[in-house]
Amino acid sequence: MRKLLGGFTGLVLAALYAPIVVMILFSFNQSKTSVKWTGFTLDWYRMLARDEKIHKDLLNTLKISSASTVLATVLGTMAAMAARSSFRGKRLYTTLVALPVMVPDIVLGMAMFALFQMAGVRLSLGTAVIAHTTFNLAYVAVVVSARLQGLDRSIELAAQDLGASPLSAFWKVTLPAILPGVVSGAVLAFTLSFDDFVITYFTTGPGNGTLPMRIYSMVRFEVTPEINAISTVILAASLVLIAGALRFSRVPVAGGGR
Amino acid sequence: MKGRFLSLFLPPTAWLVVFLVLPTAVLAVSAFSADGLKALGYSGTWLLFGRSFWIAVVSTAVCLAVSYPVAYFIAGCSPRWRNLLLFLVVLPFWTNLLVRTYALKFCLDPIGWSDASAVIFAIVQNFLPFMILPLYSSIEKLPKRLLEASQDLGASPARTFWKVTVPLTMPGIAAGCILVFIPVLGIFALPEFINERTVLIGSQINLYYGQGNAGAGSALTLVLMVFTVALTWVYSRFRKSEGLV
Numbered sequence: 001m002r003k004l005l006g007g008f009t010g011l012v013l014a015a016l017y018a019p020i021v022v023m024i025l026f027s028f029n030q031s032k033t034s035v036k037w038t039g040f041t042l043d044w045y046r047m048l049a050r051d052e053k054i055h056k057d058l059l060n061t062l063k064i065s066s067a068s069t070v071l072a073t074v075l076g077t078m079a080a081m082a083a084r085s086s087f088r089g090k091r092l093y094t095t096l097v098a099l100p101v102m103v104p105d106i107v108l109g110m111a112m113f114a115l116f117q118m119a120g121v122r123l124s125l126g127t128a129v130i131a132h133t134t135f136n137l138a139y140v141a142v143v144v145s146a147r148l149q150g151l152d153r154s155i156e157l158a159a160q161d162l163g164a165s166p167l168s169a170f171w172k173v174t175l176p177a178i179l180p181g182v183v184s185g186a187v188l189a190f191t192l193s194f195d196d197f198v199i200t201y202f203t204t205g206p207g208n209g210t211l212p213m214r215i216y217s218m219v220r221f222e223v224t225p226e227i228n229a230i231s232t233v234i235l236a237a238s239l240v241l242i243a244g245a246l247r248f249s250r251v252p253v254a255g256g257g258r
Numbered sequence: 259m260k261g262r263f264l265s266l267f268l269p270p271t272a273w274l275v276v277f278l279v280l281p282t283a284v285l286a287v288s289a290f291s292a293d294g295l296k297a298l299g300y301s302g303t304w305l306l307f308g309r310s311f312w313i314a315v316v317s318t319a320v321c322l323a324v325s326y327p328v329a330y331f332i333a334g335c336s337p338r339w340r341n342l343l344l345f346l347v348v349l350p351f352w353t354n355l356l357v358r359t360y361a362l363k364f365c366l367d368p369i370g371w372s373d374a375s376a377v378i379f380a381i382v383q384n385f386l387p388f389m390i391l392p393l394y395s396s397i398e399k400l401p402k403r404l405l406e407a408s409q410d411l412g413a414s415p416a417r418t419f420w421k422v423t424v425p426l427t428m429p430g431i432a433a434g435c436i437l438v439f440i441p442v443l444g445i446f447a448l449p450e451f452i453n454e455r456t457v458l459i460g461s462q463i464n465l466y467y468g469q470g471n472a473g474a475g476s477a478l479t480l481v482l483m484v485f486t487v488a489l490t491w492v493y494s495r496f497r498k499s500e501g502l503v
Contacts, residue, residue, distance in 0.1 A: 001415075002331070002334065005327050005328075005330060005331035005334075006331055008327050008328065008331070009327070009328045009331045009332065009343070012324060012328050012386070013343075013346055013347070015383060016346075016347075016350050016383065016386065017346075017350070018365070019358070019361040019362040019364065019365045019383075020350065020353075020358065020361045022361065022364065022365050023360070023361035023364050023365075026364065035368050074269075075269060075270040075273055076270070078266045078267075078269055078270045079266075079270035079271075079274075081266045082263060082266040082267040082270070082271075085263050085267075087263075087267075093271070096274055096278065096279070097270070097274065099278060099487075100278065102440065102486065102487065102490045103440070103444070103482075103483055103486050103487065104440060104441050104443060104444025104445070104460070104482065104486060105441070105444065105446070106444045106446050106460050106463055106464075106479065106482070107444060107479050107482055107483045107486070108281075110285065110463060110467065110475055110476065110479040111278075111281035111282050111284070111285040111479065111483075112277070112281050113467065113472070113475075114281060114284045114285045114288050114472055114475075114476050115277075115280060115281035115284045115285075117472055118284050118287075118288070130277055131277075133273070133277070134273070134274070134277045134278055137270065137273065137274070141270075166262045191352055195353070195354040195355065195356075197355070197356055197447055198446055198447065202467065212354060212356050215354070215356045215357065215360065216356060216447060219356070219360050219363070219451055220450065220451075220454070227360060228364070231354075231357040231360060231361065234353070234354050234357055235353050235354070235357060238352055238353040238354065239352075239353070241352075242349070242352045
């Protein structure tokens, strides 16, 4: 029975990884029609290196994800800390904070679009940053909140009893204790933001496309082997990011996938 | 103490009011416009909801059927293997969903597999860890004594599984199903990659958005939102939790 289960697990893992491996292999394939292996080439990577539109997409992606990560990490940590106190309407508050995690991405994207349209705000990188911050805030708050639950509050109170101001108690006691949670939250936020397609699609302005948006339009409208190359590069970038995060702290396993 | 609480409470709350509550309110207003109500009056709209619902149910069921044996196997491994296998399960999900779906499409296209079953296969492939992880954590907590007791009292392995293991891991099953079902219900882009003619609720919202018909797009989005929030609410009633997690 164990053998059967093990074999099945192996099969599932193979189904997860095989397509990715095949795609990486074919990013080095000469053929333009890309179903048959005709020889090794780096042409598609060279094409990528020269493609200025893609460089701009990458820059936009980095701008949106870093700006929203900074904003969301600060706001999300605050939200998680506020949620430790008990107050009236706390249930409503926690539901509100976690709402973007609960609804499908397209709901948040469309709601943001409706707001900007009604307010007459032109879509731009800034509007995308706002939308990303809202959903990242939720993820950061959830991750930091988990870390806070394991924290002994009496240590903070002791610091304050011993004369530390609330602010210095935060910097010297609370923050160091929850830092792994804050960093995990920030890494998760950056990754989600970097990979996001749906919310960006509804909130970024014309001419402000991101890498995932480029992949979407390439797959739908102009399939070339360059997609294999760009996909491989994005994959490699994500892996480097995870490796970095794992070195720093244990990253929560759930996440990604958006 | 109160000042400290307010200084933590106000900034994120202000952000959420302006950029989450307000957009939702605007969405609702826009949904009840003439365009929105017209879209909700089409029988085709409800057919589409039905189809999305059906695809989400089937995907979730397949996901559960595939994930349970995997989670069960991982939970029974030595700690070293356990960590490695969990890492392997989760790793792809830190990478871009469109990239992963494209890679799958790249492999499925040459064999000509692109019907509804291929769309479900792609969804399952992408959402597996959301099912495997909660299942794993509830199977791992399963008290071995109860399984032994059941066997000692003469139950067959199958009976022990259905009468003891499954009921005790129900929290994991429910969590996994919610985590897969909700995002799949509003899924967009992935189905179109596998088959351009797949029209689900997400692609219809996109279509309205592309036509500049914000009213109709908002109406469909609002229905989707109300449904998913209600579902999460029902789920949270069955599960006791404090704070944000």
